[in-house]
Amino acid sequence: MSVHASRYELVEVAKGQKPADLFIRGGTVLNVYSGELLKMNVAVCKNRIAYVGESEAAIGEHTRVIEAEGKYVSPGFIETHAHPWVVYNPISMAAKVLPLGTTTVLNDNLFFYLHMGPDGFIRMVEALRDLPGTHLWLARLVSQADFPGEREWFSQEAIRRLLEMDEVVGTAEITRWPLLYEGDPFVIESVEFAKSRGKFSDGHTAGASYEKLNAVVAAGISACHEAITAKEALDRLRLGLWTTLRNSSLRPDLEELIKVINEGKVSTHRLLMTTDGPHPAFIEEEGFVDGIVRKAVRLGLDPITAVQLVTINAATFLKKDEWLGGIAPGRQADILILPDLVDFRPELVIAKGEVVAEGGRLVNPLDHLKLDWQSFMARKPFEFDISVLDDLNRYRFPHTDPNQPVPVIGFRSTVITKTVERLLPSADGYADISGQDDVLHVCLFDRRGNWRTNALISGFADKLEALASTYNTPTELLVFGKNPESMRIAARRVYEMGGGIALVEDGKVILEIPLPITGMMTDSLSFDQAVKYQDELLSAVKARGYPFHDILYTLLFLTCDFLPGLRVVPFGLYDVKSNQILRPAVPLTG
């Protein structure tokens, strides 16, 4: 772990009276303050930059000199909106993205908090202090999908404890932004509390009109990353929000969004960029913040502005611009050596003054971070007996009158669904889908053992025998299938793994992905493991008729309550647009 340099030491190194630990010689510094490229040396003392200029006085006998002649010296990139739980975990994500130059991440705490509660989450954040790079957190005020007991779990006292932590720099996006629009007191008071501590409130205003945005901004959000058109980005910027241009695996919208800069004449000082939790393969192929910078420059943005968006702008948004986001005395030494301003692939990555990556690889493995994740958890993976999964009727959709159409969840795209009314035969009080090629049963089991929601789904993966997964927004046990017996086998396998994904064919588990961290994340330290799991899962479901490109986000959002369409949520089968529960959840063992 890096050692903290005092200002006294920095002053001495700046004067050349004490040798630097690291000295980067002869590179061209991206000066994000002035927006210039300047050939200058950089002296580092412990975890901080002490000097930027032409002198070499700080080179001592034991100084490590990095020759950067002909190369660029950039501040480390900052991801202001990370979701470190897309099969990968905070450690394997860091292992991947640090070598790509992202030295600071703001992490969403959603699933960690849901499973750990405040105590476990705080212990986890403390345990992650040894992780290289800077790992800051945003605290959710509500879950991504409402569930019984949500308000008790997200108590005001707990939220305030989190917001008092140095690592927790603000409140996280509130995907159910109508809570803000309606002035929900808990949400508003929490936002105010964050502000009183000099912290901010991340926003999420997907689809909000300019008029509605006014009220959501008035309610207190500081930023939004949900614009999907240049016009929407401009609306947000004009209303005083820090406006984050997103290029995620789910919404790779930068080509459109960048027009807000390239085709207008707007000030760029309150624009940011985010990758917003891309799936593992996307990071593998497109990169992380480096990838969005690369794409922005390819789309015509000048390289210095592109880097400003993900360095000094981000740090200023965080109110940490005296600490992060630039190369100047006193700042944390998060520095990239870049061969060019085209690919933005760092040869060398310095985080907190230590060379953490060279040539795209970590210098030191993170084996010391093999954490005991279960020790942070406040909940057991499953709080009901496994035998509950053996009643096959629990997987079936109740249906008695074949003359009454039933609402079926029909997929329109990766994450958007609509209600399809369908006439179906009935057998023993349940829908008989044996003659329907495209329809599957789907069931969401409460892992705490209280309720279940049954539904029918079409256009998901017509040839799927059974799939069970805890990878979903409420992280419950979601089971799909044609065949209740196969669904049972899949569900039991996931139960036995303590969370994860299992695919069953011919009555056998043919693919299993253990996700022991909250049911969402592998505990592997290797990012490649996450990529491999995703590839295997996507291949398997595609082979069985899944027509889209992102199975992880399909699984994640089928159970959320803020995206258009028909959803399987803890309260039942839910139509988001009309805000109606079409079929309420029933007791799990009912």
Added chain:
Amino acid sequence: MSVHASRYELVEVAKGQKPADLFIRGGTVLNVYSGELLKMNVAVCKNRIAYVGESEAAIGEHTRVIEAEGKYVSPGFIETHAHPWVVYNPISMAAKVLPLGTTTVLNDNLFFYLHMGPDGFIRMVEALRDLPGTHLWLARLVSQADFPGEREWFSQEAIRRLLEMDEVVGTAEITRWPLLYEGDPFVIESVEFAKSRGKFSDGHTAGASYEKLNAVVAAGISACHEAITAKEALDRLRLGLWTTLRNSSLRPDLEELIKVINEGKVSTHRLLMTTDGPHPAFIEEEGFVDGIVRKAVRLGLDPITAVQLVTINAATFLKKDEWLGGIAPGRQADILILPDLVDFRPELVIAKGEVVAEGGRLVNPLDHLKLDWQSFMARKPFEFDISVLDDLNRYRFPHTDPNQPVPVIGFRSTVITKTVERLLPSADGYADISGQDDVLHVCLFDRRGNWRTNALISGFADKLEALASTYNTPTELLVFGKNPESMRIAARRVYEMGGGIALVEDGKVILEIPLPITGMMTDSLSFDQAVKYQDELLSAVKARGYPFHDILYTLLFLTCDFLPGLRVVPFGLYDVKSNQILRPAVPLTG
């Protein structure tokens, strides 16, 4: 006083479900976030903006509608570096500058703290909460000129108490920047404490080379306003400082400094502008922040950028950009209606949601702010008996050997002096200046009664009989004169007034300026009074040979220890460059 709008109220007004208190219709908003001019309505609820857009739904029966068709709607201006003690006081300064559109000021607390200590200062800040506009403070860590007991007066405990106040947003400039360069522990720890509270540290690095600046930045300053060339401004910007372009009465340098923007291609998001405590007549003639914006635009800066520098940039520097510096929902309603973007003279000024000025005049007089200033003071104006002033030898410069040259303070400009070696006759052990047209005695009396410093001065005002003034950096009793008896009369008059300035001719007081607030400020609520005093004083000294344009700054800085030349300071006759006391101070009654 304005009433605070809750977010619940703002949300309702934003939705048009509750009427606005104020509604500005049809104006062209200077959107400092996006850098655009946009025709939009603005709805205000109590002290805050609730809505910006095309709707008129928030107009209710009792809403005051301000028609702004054809006019510009700008955020109020922010002065990040004010000295509210240049004969005017914080109230009369506000009375003057609010109608000129400066709705937020960051005030230097120097003389207030010197005379009030922490308790009185805190009580004063509390009493000023009724003053219209937003009045924030910067806490000095040391005085502008060292004095015996300085470190005890500026104790760590006292500084921390101040920095815990909401109104105190940072530490003030440290004019003796070598304290930072040398890593003075008290200064460094105080800077760190401010940062730990999310506050900042204003800097002052006059004349520091780029190399030295590195060490001063490493020591922790956040900003500097002391650049006098575009090159110096660029040096500061490059090193990560918020860089403030100054156009003060003493240093009206904007024409040069603006080149950093106009002749370069630098990013402007970390540039600010300041008037840095102009003398009363300068504000009267040139304006305040409005004046510097006007001048910047006249020098070719585009109007939106010019306004950004003194609004959103300033607010972001303060880490208060979600509260100040722009027109967006949730922000404090500090709004100017401007007829044009040339003169920047507001027709109407709204501060905290109240119309405080129209047509350049305050709407309501500030009579309720007739404060009992003496109640804040920790010190009596003079802590010695008036009879001490009657020993005429105390005004004379000791000198026994006419063959030994004596060091005389020779004025080179308004504030810069140099040492002039001079052979002078001696009489009764003192310098005999009777035959020297250009030489005066000058004596600095400690108002606490401990010491005095004697010196000789030339080129100040050759025909001056006597002048006494507490208007100087340590706010001691500074007496100039040809004639000790006249000096005595001037000194006694200032003593009797409890601080101020008195000019004596033919043995009579012919001009007197009472400055009862710390010896620096009139207690008049009228800014015109300060202008009048300054005019009278300048005319009087000019008529007696004063060759420069700014008597106030000449008086102020003769006694400081950070500007080049020979100075009269509490420790004696001091040569700044060599850091030597040429003649030590002596006991006051010695």
